[in-house]
Amino acid sequence: MIREPTSGEVMLFRELIAKRLGLEFDDTKLGQLARVLALHGAGNCPRYLTMLETAPEPLEALHRLAADLTVTETYFYRNxxxxxxxxxxxxxxxxxxxxxxxxxxxxxxxxxxxxxxxxxxxxxxxxxxxxxxxxxxxxxxxxxxxxxxxxxxxxxxxxxxxxxxxxxxxxxxxxxxxxxxxxxxxxxxxxxxxxxxxxxxxxxxxxxxxxxxxxxxxxxxxxxxxxxxxxxxxxxxxxxxxxxxxxxxxxxxxxxxxxxxxxxxxxxxxxxxHTREERRSVAPNPLNARAMPQLPPLLDEPRRWGDVIARASERIHTLAAAVPPLGGDATAPTGLDLRQALKCLHEEQFEQTLTQINQLPPQYADDPDVLLLKAVSLSQSGALVLAQDACLRLLARDELSAGAHYVLALCEEESGSYAEALECYRSAAYLDPGFALARLHIGVLERRMGETAAARRDLAQALVLLQHEDPARLLLFGGGFPRSALIALCQAELAAFGEAA
Structure with missing residues (x-):
């Protein structure tokens, strides 16, 4: 009878897999890891783990592990x-x-x-x-x-x-x-x-x-x-x-x-x-969308918004997927406090939001967080050309900013350029698959443009995502609407297909 590995052995096994194969498994996959370890450990897990930790490359045991831990099914002309x-x-x-x-x-x-x-x-x-x-x-x-x-x-x-x-x-x-x-x-x-x-x-x-x-x-x-x-x-x-x-x-x-x-x-x-200036500093972004911390569900009562604004001020850079500048100092400015600007945004005091932003020290003018908040404020106030300019400045620093693509989409939609808006919304949703608001707008536009099957699919997905959307992102991109109102909108759009949730 094969001895089941201990929890400590499974955790060490997970660490060694990450170190030697680069593969990541969260806590929901510990059962799978235990079964694979029991199979490969052949009754002596400690000896097997020591071998994995110390044996030099190339190591055949690692390659056999890769086969058991990854999905290898594929086919011709996939995607x-x-x-x-x-x-x-x-x-x-x-x-x-x-x-x-x-x-x-x-x-x-x-x-x-x-x-x-x-x-x-x-x-x-x-x-x-x-x-x-x-x-x-x-x-x-x-x-x-x-x-x-x-x-x-x-x-x-x-x-x-x-x-x-x-x-x-x-x-x-x-x-x-x-x-x-x-x-x-x-x-x-x-x-x-x-x-x-x-x-x-x-x-x-x-x-x-x-x-x-x-x-x-x-x-x-x-x-x-x-x-x-x-x-x-x-x-x-x-x-x-x-x-x-x-x-x-x-x-x-x-x-x-x-x-x-x-x-x-x-x-x-x-x-x-790369230009000569770009080559001077190209640092990787240490933030990873998969590693974003989970926040508690948002309650719609106003008393919670003080906490949400404080959290948003701390985490707005994560929502923007901000990266260091492509040239010059790669160190992001410290001491940036956007709480008052975010409070004004939530209260739809867009002129005050922009005043707060404009009063920041000059070194913050091209900070990704500031540019994103400025673009949101300008778009909500109807200054679409200026909002687009702020988005393009942000995208010049980080083309993979889901927030910048989203605000660009809002501007295109407000201008009546629905095809261009849909393209930008899809970019935002691709860059951040959990972006509920982007998915909601995609579904609404697809229904308006007669793409019925796609709209039904995307609205259903948006409804699921809205249940867990980050409160800080709702504050930043929700246009002043609470989670309950956005969910109701999504349900109403689905009801048009006879599929109310």
Whole structure:
């Protein structure tokens, strides 16, 4: 009978997984970790844990762990919108920079069983003006079993479910109840076993890649490991190169080395072309959206707003996803107290709010917190052009500020530019998936524009998010409405579909 690991052994196991693989598991996953530890510890957990802690790389036991702790299911042409952005925008853009005809260099980080890199190899063959000669694809993963499957390149009908009959016939041949990828495509991809949580000079050489796909990998990493991994990817990408993450992953709170791109109904990133001034100081943002502390539910009684305003003043920088300046001193100013300005905002005294902001010392003029509060105040007072200017100044410092995208959307909506507003709201919701107000506005606009199915889905999601929305963010972005009123609005919008909650 296998001995169950103790709680202390499970906690040490979690720490070692974070240290050696970069994988993060919260308290809800302790049961899963206990089962995996019991399986791999084979009745002697202390000895197994010591081996994990002290054995040098490469360590086969770590790679087997990675297989048991992560989801490896994938398929061809997954998130097809990103594949379209890759073939129609990223690839042609990078290909044009290779004047000597050398191939575009692509890295698939966390390639699992090979469907993703092989999809890219097929996609360039299908695209007009590209072809097999245009790419050099390197695919890496920590799981040797998945790499063996990728090398065999034999796939089930389930893995090919997004491919039509004609495409299957072009690139696969029947092999019993499986489909084997044609050799010409297989030769386009080189597979290697690598641990993405480690510094690896050979893998992450400066300027080594034009495009990096790292989809559904960062979601498993600890905040520190995710930040380190993104920094390595940024250094390994040429300026102007592209980074594709999973559809639920963002760089908010991890890096400001990238521009946010939105086309083909999907989001992705482009490496900044740094100016000399920008290179002087590019510090990572230590804040991470996943690590935001939980606040108690908001009560609508006025007596609670004093506490909320105090908390908002302390935490407004987190809501703005503020980052250090791209040039000059990377140290944020200290002693900034926005409580009185926030109190005026809550009381809809917008002129007084702006007066409070304008009376701040000059060194605070371009502080991200101040710019965001100024943009909110201006938008609420109807000074839309000035509000947009404040947002653009903030986005020049941090393109991944969900708050700035949200206020820009408010301005566009107020001006009647609904399509542009929807684009900005979607950017805010992508950058911060828990942003209830952004999701609510998306649903309202989609219903107005006749996108019924999407509106129903987004309003239902907004209703759930509103129950737990941060009180400080409601104060900042809620337009003076309490949580109960926003929930009632969302319920009324859903009732229009006959789906009142």
């Amino acid at each position: 097809v919108e990103q594949i379209q952005a890759f073939t129609e925008l990223a690839m042609p853009s990078c290909w044009q920079t290779h004047e000597n005809g050398s191939p575009v260099r692509i890295l698939c980080a966390g390639c699992a069983s090979g469907e993703e890199p092989y999809t890219l190899a097929i996609a360039v063959r299908e695209a007009v003006g590209l072809g097999a000669h245009s790419v050099d694809i390197r695919a890496v993963d920590a799981n040797p079993a998945m790499l063996e499957k990728a090398a065999r390149a034999r796939y089930s009908a389930w893995s090919l479910r997004e491919l039509g009959p004609e495409m299957r016939a072009r690139w696969f041949v029947r092999d019993g109840d499986m489909s084997a990828l044609r050799e010409s495509v297989r030769r386009s991809v080189v597979f290697e076993q690598r641990n993405l949580a480690l510094d690896d000079d050979e893998l992450w050489g400066v300027g080594r890649y034009d495009i990096v796909f790292c989809r559904n990998v960062l979601m498993y990493f600890t905040p520190a490991q995710a930040q380190a991994a993104v920094a390595r990817m940024a250094a390994a990408l040429v300026p102007g190169g592209y980074l594709f993450l999973g559809h639920a992953e963002t760089l908010r709170g991890l890096s400001h080395e990238f521009h946010l791109c939105h086309s083909h109904a999907t989001f992705y990133y482009q490496r900044r072309q």
